[in-house]
Each structure stands twice: as structure tokens, then as C-alpha cells.
Amino acid sequence: MFGIVRQNVGGARGLSSQGLNSMVRLRPIASVIRNYSSATKEMTVRDALNSALDEEMAADPNVYVMGEEVGEYQGAYKITKGLLDKYGPERVVDTPITEAGFAGIGVGSAYHGLRPVIEFMTFNFSMQAIDHVINSAAKSNYMSAGQINVPIVFRGPNGPAAGVGAQHSQCYGAWYGSVPGLKVLVPYSSEDARGLLKAAIRDPDPVVFLENELLYGESFPVSAEALDSSFCLPIGKAKIEREGKDITITAFSKMVGYALKAAEILEKDGINAEVINLRSIRPLDRATINASVRKTNRLVTVEEGFPQHGIGAEICASVVEDSFGYLDAPVERVAGADVPTPYAANLERMAFPQIEDIVRAAKRVCYRSVPLAATA
Amino acid sequence: MAFARRSFKPISTTTSFFRRRLLTTTTDDITVETSVPFTGHNCEPPSRSVSTNPKELLSFFTDMALMRRMEIAADSLYKSKLIRGFCHLYDGQEAVCVGMEAAITKKDCIITAYRDHCIFLGRGGTLLESFAELMGRQAGCSKGKGGSMHFYKKDACFFGGHGIVGAQVPLGCGLAFAQKFRKEDHVTFAMYGDGAANQGQLFEALNMAALWDLPAILVCENNHYGMGTAEWRAAKSPAYYKRGDYVPGLKVDGMDAFAVKQACKFAKEHALKNGPIILEMDTYRYHGHSMSDPGSTYRTRDEISGVRQERDPIERIRKLILAHDLATEKELKDIEKQARKEVDEAIAQAKESPMPEESELFTNVYRKGLGVESFGTDRKELRATLP
Numbered sequence: 001m002f003g004i005v006r007q008n009v010g011g012a013r014g015l016s017s018q019g020l021n022s023m024v025r026l027r028p029i030a031s032v033i034r035n036y037s038s039a040t041k042e043m044t045v046r047d048a049l050n051s052a053l054d055e056e057m058a059a060d061p062n063v064y065v066m067g068e069e070v071g072e073y074q075g076a077y078k079i080t081k082g083l084l085d086k087y088g089p090e091r092v093v094d095t096p097i098t099e100a101g102f103a104g105i106g107v108g109s110a111y112h113g114l115r116p117v118i119e120f121m122t123f124n125f126s127m128q129a130i131d132h133v134i135n136s137a138a139k140s141n142y143m144s145a146g147q148i149n150v151p152i153v154f155r156g157p158n159g160p161a162a163g164v165g166a167q168h169s170q171c172y173g174a175w176y177g178s179v180p181g182l183k184v185l186v187p188y189s190s191e192d193a194r195g196l197l198k199a200a201i202r203d204p205d206p207v208v209f210l211e212n213e214l215l216y217g218e219s220f221p222v223s224a225e226a227l228d229s230s231f232c233l234p235i236g237k238a239k240i241e242r243e244g245k246d247i248t249i250t251a252f253s254k255m256v257g258y259a260l261k262a263a264e265i266l267e268k269d270g271i272n273a274e275v276i277n278l279r280s281i282r283p284l285d286r287a288t289i290n291a292s293v294r295k296t297n298r299l300v301t302v303e304e305g306f307p308q309h310g311i312g313a314e315i316c317a318s319v320v321e322d323s324f325g326y327l328d329a330p331v332e333r334v335a336g337a338d339v340p341t342p343y344a345a346n347l348e349r350m351a352f353p354q355i356e357d358i359v360r361a362a363k364r365v366c367y368r369s370v371p372l373a374a375t376a
Numbered sequence: 377m378a379f380a381r382r383s384f385k386p387i388s389t390t391t392s393f394f395r396r397r398l399l400t401t402t403t404d405d406i407t408v409e410t411s412v413p414f415t416g417h418n419c420e421p422p423s424r425s426v427s428t429n430p431k432e433l434l435s436f437f438t439d440m441a442l443m444r445r446m447e448i449a450a451d452s453l454y455k456s457k458l459i460r461g462f463c464h465l466y467d468g469q470e471a472v473c474v475g476m477e478a479a480i481t482k483k484d485c486i487i488t489a490y491r492d493h494c495i496f497l498g499r500g501g502t503l504l505e506s507f508a509e510l511m512g513r514q515a516g517c518s519k520g521k522g523g524s525m526h527f528y529k530k531d532a533c534f535f536g537g538h539g540i541v542g543a544q545v546p547l548g549c550g551l552a553f554a555q556k557f558r559k560e561d562h563v564t565f566a567m568y569g570d571g572a573a574n575q576g577q578l579f580e581a582l583n584m585a586a587l588w589d590l591p592a593i594l595v596c597e598n599n600h601y602g603m604g605t606a607e608w609r610a611a612k613s614p615a616y617y618k619r620g621d622y623v624p625g626l627k628v629d630g631m632d633a634f635a636v637k638q639a640c641k642f643a644k645e646h647a648l649k650n651g652p653i654i655l656e657m658d659t660y661r662y663h664g665h666s667m668s669d670p671g672s673t674y675r676t677r678d679e680i681s682g683v684r685q686e687r688d689p690i691e692r693i694r695k696l697i698l699a700h701d702l703a704t705e706k707e708l709k710d711i712e713k714q715a716r717k718e719v720d721e722a723i724a725q726a727k728e729s730p731m732p733e734e735s736e737l738f739t740n741v742y743r744k745g746l747g748v749e750s751f752g753t754d755r756k757e758l759r760a761t762l763p
Binding site: 108109110111132140143151181183203204205321 | 520742
């Protein structure tokens with residue numbers, strides 16, 4: 001279940017095409033399986049996203065997909081595979097490599113009532129179009145006092161892949177998450193991917209949907225409910241992936257998997273960790289996070305993005321504001337290193353959180369004040 | 377096209393004025409020659425002869441007089457600090473939006489940058505909505521939350537009102553994309569200035585519009601100055617109607633409302649069949665770039681007064697009306713007085729309109745707020761739940 005398979009994506013813009021030369025597979029552990037509803041089907045995140053797009057396009061003729069290679073190439077990461085054949089070139093629109101242009105065209109079409117799903121090949125390229133995401137999309141409903149809403153979704157891989165270097169590895173969660181008027185979603189599992197993408201497409205406001213390239217090939221069990229075409233997850237609600245009582249670990253996207261593995265390791269040391277899958281950066285589910293910290297009294301935040309002004313900083317501030325009296329230790333942040341991403345494999349490994357970083361921070365948080373009494 | 381007056385008087389009292397004068401001539405066609413011929417790029421330009429009628433001629437005069445009055449009044453309001461922030465005035469350029477409206481319907485879309493007050497009026501917005509918005513009051517078209525640069529009128533397909541130079545052009549191509557997607561018989565006019573004409577995103581959007589045959593008409597309102605920079609200092613090629621390369625273009629005298637009308641009619645027919653076209657409107661703004669710019673450090677007062685003498689759009693229509701004996705000088709002066717009166721009344725009414733309720737700080741952040749919490753500056757002091 002935690003197989004990480006690197007898929008060959010065919011040299012799209014110099015991004016990772018590692019082939020199948022490295023596979024890391026962990027045996028599923030019973031304590032983790034129990035958190036998923038009894039599932040008969042497994043689905044990759046890629047298929048989850050594809051099926052969500054397919055279903056929403058079938059349900060609403062105003063939904064269309066636009067971006068580079070989304071049509072004839074079947075998607076740079078094959079997320080839009082098969083959609084061109086099914087819906088035709090009017091609804092699956094290949095664009096030139098002109099992000100500012102097509103993001104603007106997408107937003108303009110949303111002004112006039114269409115529901116575009118704009119793909120950025122990675123969110124690094126969204127910086128070319130960021131004015132449209134923020135000034136043209138996010139702020140319009142406010143500036144027009146409700147006349148012009150923008151039902152658009154901007155989606156694509158976010159954060160680091162593997163060995164793609166400094167310009168292709170940044171996480172944009174904190175930047176987009178700070179903008180009022182946007183909703184920012186961060187799916188982890190296939191169920192997250194399906195439910196949140198469907199919710200995003202149906203939402204009348206602009207949604208930034210941050211995926212992760214390395215999760216595309218990962219398989220997760222999906223319940224029958226999640227497979228239904230009406231399935232939708234609420235926006236702004238985090239999910240408690242693993243219940244615990246000693247510390248709270250918040251994470252999103254790929255880091256949820258790492259946090260869960262860290263939790264297994266911590267369990268052996270008698271630390272019972274609660275892992276929260278944020279699912280949504282904006283709105284941030286402060287209620288769930290604070291309720292958890294009030295229960296466990298300790299918090300470690302995990303993210304891949306740059307540490308300064310990051311998501312962990314916001315979560316820490318929120319907890320300090322609302323639950324200060326409940327904290328038994330200062331909040332710990334585990335984040336990407338404060339450097340542009342290096343290419344060399346050993347340096348890159350140092351640049352992004354590893355499971356041992358989460359474990360170490362969690363232990364620090366536990367031994368900072370009084371040693372844990374009951375560890376069994 | 378009596379737009380603003382509907383909010384003040386019943387229509388009968390105003391149009392009765394015209395009925396007395398124009399008993400037999402209301403529907404008779406008049407042919408007017410444009411001031412100069414059109415220049416085409418990759419297209420056959422339309423004829424210089426434009427058909428019109430007395431009603432239209434008078435409505436051009438009335439509408440432009442109202443727009444002119446509104447902008448001049450806004451100048452005073454800004455100087456008395458009732459309007460804050462940015463205020464970009466359109467006086468001198470009125471013929472562009474008035475001529476355009478005469479050629480299109482309210483289902484054709486218009487999008488422009490920040491010099492949007494008169495275009496809003498042309499789309500059917502009222503003087504009250506305009507002045508109240510400028511003064512940040514509840515009766516404003518954006519309930520006081522947008523300001524000068526963010527006027528919208530969605531029911532008339534006017535999509536703003538944009539502060540970022542050039543952004544409106546891809547947005548306009550997006551409106552055209554939606555029109556084509558829905559197989560509508562309508563077009564979009566995406567307006568921009570000579571300053572924005574050099575923006576990369578414009579060429580990105582134009583390329584896609586041409587690739588996909590979108591019914592997009594790019595209208596460059598070339599008033600020859602991008603803020604304080606003259607066109608020859610900003611553009612290697614200031615022939616903006618040619619900058620589309622493979623996209624046809626037309627150069628139009630933007631101070632001649634009939635030239636604008638003819639060009640927009642031509643462009644609409646073209647765009648529905650063949651995709652995008654560029655219209656370059658040769659126009660002029662009497663004010664500086666905005667109220668913070670005196671407008672005289674980078675151009676001479678002689679130049680400004682010269683244009684006012686030779687090319688003023690309202691004067692041109694006045695001369696046409698008098699030449700065709702459609703009204704007397706006094707009647708035209710009365711129309712201008714009436715415009716002044718309406719503007720003054722609208723300002724008085726706008727001043728009565730209250731500032732938005734404090735709770736409005738938190739409204740319209742989202743169309744669907746999901747019950748999420750939002751914060752004021754001191755979050756322990758002020759929080760709100762977004763509906």
C-alpha cells in the first residue's frame with residue numbers, strides 16, 4: 001500500500017523521468033489499515049484525479065480542461081488521459097507554452113460562466129500567471145461586491161519531485177494559502193484526490209489544487225462511497241488519519257505518508273502520535289488542529305516548503321493564539337531546508353523532510369518538559 | 377440611448393423635448409463621412425460613409441456631454457478629497473465608448489482597464505452608481521468596495537474595471553472563448569491603452585485567440601501616452617493596429633464617434649467569421665494619466681489645447697448637428713446644462729449614501745464562504761464567519 005513507484009512520464013520539460021529504476025515498497029502495517037474503511041478497490045491518485053475530472057465533465061457541460069499537453073499528449077503526467085477522445089478538443093484544450101495568457105483566458109471564461117480546470121504543468125510555472133490567479137481571480141468577487149464570481153480550478157503538481165533542481169521544486173502552499181478569496185486544497189490519498197477535486201470543480205470560487213507528482217503513481221484503497229460519481233469531500237475540513245494521544249503531527253500531501261510512517265516508529269518508543277492530514281490549507285481547519293492539540297498538548301508541523309512564513313508557522317500561530325494554555329512544549333516545525341533545492345541526491349535528501357526528521361522533532365517535543373509518564 | 381437619466385426622471389419628460397423638434401426626421405437616414413479614411417492592416421478597410429439618423433446624432437451628443445460632465449465633476453470631487461486613491465479620467469476619449477455602444481448590443485462583452493467610468497455609463501450604469509462608487513458609498517456599483525478602477529455591470533456584460541495593466545486582454549479573450557464555447561453570436565471588446573500594448577500577455581492571448589478563432593476584438597485606445605511616457609519612447613513600433621502581425625488591424629480616428637461606430641460594426645462582423653482583429657483608436661485624454669498626474673510635464677499645453685480645438689469629439693458632433701439643422705445652438709447648450717444638472721443631482725444623492733456597514737469588510741470574500749472564520753487586524757478583537 002505504500003509502494004512508491006517512479007513512473008516514466010516522457011521527458012516533459014525536463015522533469016523527472018526516472019523510469020522504473022527505483023522502487024521503495026513498505027509492507028502495510030495493520031495499525032494503519034484500520035483507519036481506512038473496508039475497501040475492496042485500490043486506485044492510484046492519477047486514476048482518482050482522472051476519474052474525478054471525467055465525472056465532473058460529464059455532469060456539467062460548462063466544465064472544461066485547459067493547459068499544456070492536456071489533450072493529444074494525454075497529459076504531461078497522464079492525469080487527463082482519455083479525456084480528449086471522450087469530450088473533444090473544445091473541452092480539452094491544448095495551449096501554447098504561455099501561462100499568463102491561458103490563465104487569463106481561463107479566468108475570463110469563468111467570469112462569463114464557464115467552469116475551467118486550468119492545469120499548470122507544475123506550480124512553478126504558475127508564477128508566470130500568478131497575477132491572474134490572485135488579482136483577476138481571487139479578488140474579483142470582493143471588488144465587484146459579489147457580481148463576478150470565478151468558478152475556476154488551477155491544478156497541477158506542487159513541491160519537489162526527484163532531482164528536478166531549484167526552479168522546479170518549490171511548494172506554493174504558503175503563498176496561495178495567504179490570499180483571501182482563494183481556496184487551497186492539498187490532497188494526499190486517492191479518496192482525497194477524488195473528493196477534493198470534485199468539490200473544487202463544483203465550488204463557485206477560485207480553487208488552487210496542489211497535487212504531488214510522486215503521489216500520482218501511489219495506490220490507495222477507495223471505499224465504494226468514494227467511487228460514486230456524486231462523492232465529494234467538504235472543503236476546509238482536515239482528516240485525522242491516525243488517532244493518538246501523545247502528540248499531534250500535522251502534514252499535507254506527500255508528507256502525510258511520511259508522518260504516518262514516523263508515527264509507526266514513534267509507537268515503538270511509546271509515543272502515540274495523532275496524524276492530521278490537512279487536506280485544505282485555505283480554509284485551514286483550525287478547529288480540528290486545536291482540538292487535537294488540546295488533547296495531546298504537543299505539536300509538530302510538517303511541510304516540504306520553505307520554512308520562513310510557511311504553513312507550519314501559521315499553524316503554530318493559530319495554536320498559540322487559541323490553545324496556548326494546553327501546550328506542554330513549544331511547537332516544532334519540520335520544513336524544507338532554507339535553501340534553493342540542490343540537484344545532488346545527497347544534498348536534495350537534506351533539503352526535504354525525511355521520516356527521521358519527523359521522528360526526531362516529535363521526540364524533542366515529548367522530552368522537552370516532563371518525560372512522558374505512561375509510555376505503554 | 378438615454379441611460380443615466382432613468383434614475384431621475386420619467387422618460388416621457390425628457391424624450392418629449394426631442395419629439396417637439398424631430399417630428400418628421402427621426403427615422404430619416406443621414407450619411408456622415410468620417411474625418412479621415414480608415415487604414416487597414418491585412419484587411420480591406422470599411423467605407424468612410426457611415427449611415428446614421430438624427431436620433432443617434434443627438435444621443436451621441438447627449439451621452440458624450442454627460443460623460444464629459446461626469447469626469448470633470450470627478451476631478452473636483454477628487455480635489456476636495458471625496459474621491460481617494462486612484463482616479464483615471466476619460467474626458468477626450470468619449471467618442472470611443474459611445475461609438476462602440478452604437479455598433480453593438482448589451483450581450484456583446486466589454487472589458488477594459490482602469491479608465492472605466494464612461495464605459496460603465498455606456499453599458500447602462502447610472503451616474504449615482506458611478507459617483508457613489510468613487511466616493512466609496514453603499515449606492516456604488518460595487519457597493520463602495522471596488523473604487524474607481526473596479527466598476528462592473530455583469531447584466532450588461534461589462535466585466536470591469538481592472539487595475540493591472542494588460543491583464544484585461546487575456547481576460548477579454550477568455551470572455552470571447554466562453555462566447556464561442558457557447559456558440560453565441562456575440563463578440564468581446566477587450567480595451568487597452570498604448571502603454572498596455574507592449575505587454576507580453578497580450579501577445580500570448582492574441583496568439584491563442586487567433587489559433588482558436590475567438591470572437592475577440594482588441595481595442596487599443598491610443599492616447600499616445602502610457603502614463604508619462606510618450607508612445608515613441610515605449611514602442612519600437614507604435615503602429616499598434618499592425619502589431620498583431622497575422623491578425624488584421626484597423627486604424628481609426630478615435631475622436632470621431634462615427635468612425636468608431638463603423639469600425640466596431642466592421643470588427644464585429646469580422647470577429648464572428650474570422651477570429652480576432654485589432655482596432656487602434658487614435659484618441660487623446662485631456663487629463664493626465666490620473667489625478668496625481670498634472671499631465672503637463674511630458675506634453676505641452678499647446679498640444680492639449682490644440683487637440684481640444686481641432687479634434688474634440690463633442691464639438692465634432694455639435695457641428696454635425698448644426699450643419700444638418702437638427703437642433704439650435706441654444707438647444708444643444710440646454711442639453712449640456714441638463715447634463716450638468718443631472719450630474720449635480722447625482723453627486724448630491726451619492727453624498728447622501730452612507731459608507732458601507734462595517735460588516736461589509738467580510739462579505740463577498742467568497743461566493744460560498746463555507747462558514748469559515750475570517751479575522752480583522754486584531755484577531756482577538758474582530759472575527760467574522762463567512763457565510
